[in-house]
Structures are given as structure tokens and as C-alpha cells.
Amino acid sequence: MHRVTESIEINTPVEKVFAFIKNIEGRMRLSPSYTLLSFKKLTGGDVGVGTRFRVVLLSGGKRSEYESEVLEFVEGRRIVTRDTKGRLRLTLTLRETPNGTLLTHDEEFVIPVDVIYPVEDDKRPLWLKVLQGIISLDTASFVDREKDKRIEEIKNNLRRNLRLWLGRIKEAIESGGSGNTP
Secondary structure, three states, X not given: OEEEXXXXXXXXXXXXXXXXXXXXXXXXXXXXXOEEEEEEEOOOXXXXXXXXXXXXXXXXXXXXXXXXXXXXXXXOOXXXXXXXXXXXXXXXXXXXXXXXXXXXXXXEEOOOHHXXXXXXXXXXXXXXXXXXXXXXXXXXXOOOHHHHHHHXXXXXXXXXXXHHHHHHHHHHHHXXXXXXXX
């Protein structure tokens, strides 16, 4: 699992920030990383532990669909969600500050192999891939520097988008938005 964490101070009381972030669909619609195509609550009642959602989004020209569930819900303090296949876990934590609220977004995730090694990027013939793999094994080079570089690039892009997303959330909350619409 990989991880990115970012925080932002919002000049609004904790209760108002929590009211905004617990509207999961509204919050997701503010993300610069993807377009939310559909969001459906699968369980009844208010959002709380056990609440499930079906999410369909478009990112980088690819459509993704997954089911998400709320693992932890502490009113005014924390919401933890994860996709039901365990590929993504998101923790939103609120802490009161002298100026309002510190919102921390902590994300643990799996980066799919096809994202690390895009098929279109590797045009080497199979025999060359195998030969280079054998040479790497022969020289005991178990560190894949290109893979590590690509993962760090992906995480840097995610951090940049996360900062933009948190900025949009801050702006929406401080301007009095409810989180119902982007």
C-alpha cells in the first residue's frame, strides 16, 4: 500500500466542516482527479458505520466502478471509508484550531500494475524484456529504479491534485456551500 497525506486549515468551525465532508457525493464532485459519473447510496438511513455506496468515475479516459463503505464515523471528528476490495482507504480527520478547523486527508492505496507500467509505454519486444529481466537477476539488481521513479511521480501528482481538492473544499465551505453541488 502507498500513502499520501495532506492537510488544510479552514476558517470555519468543526461542526460546519464535518457537515460538508460527510456529504460524500458533494465532496467527491470537487475532485480535480476525476469526473464523478454516478454515485448511489446502497444502504438506508443516515451516513454512518456500514453505509455503502456504488461509485462510477472517469479518470484519464478510463471508467472505474467500485463499491465503498464507511468503516468509522465519529461525529465532528473522523470519517474512514474504503473500497470493498481493499484497494483504497481514506481517512478524513478534523481538529479544532484557533482559526477554525484543520482537515487532514490521509489516503492509503494500491497502484495498479497497468498504471505503473502503462502498456503503450513499453514497446520492447518480449524477448528483449525477458533478456533484460535475466540480466537484472544475474546482476542481483532487485531494485527497479524505473518502477520506483514512476510510483513517486504518481504519488507527486496525487499530492498536487489532493492539495487542489482540499483548496476547493475549503473555498466551498468558507463561502457557505453545503456540499450538495460542486
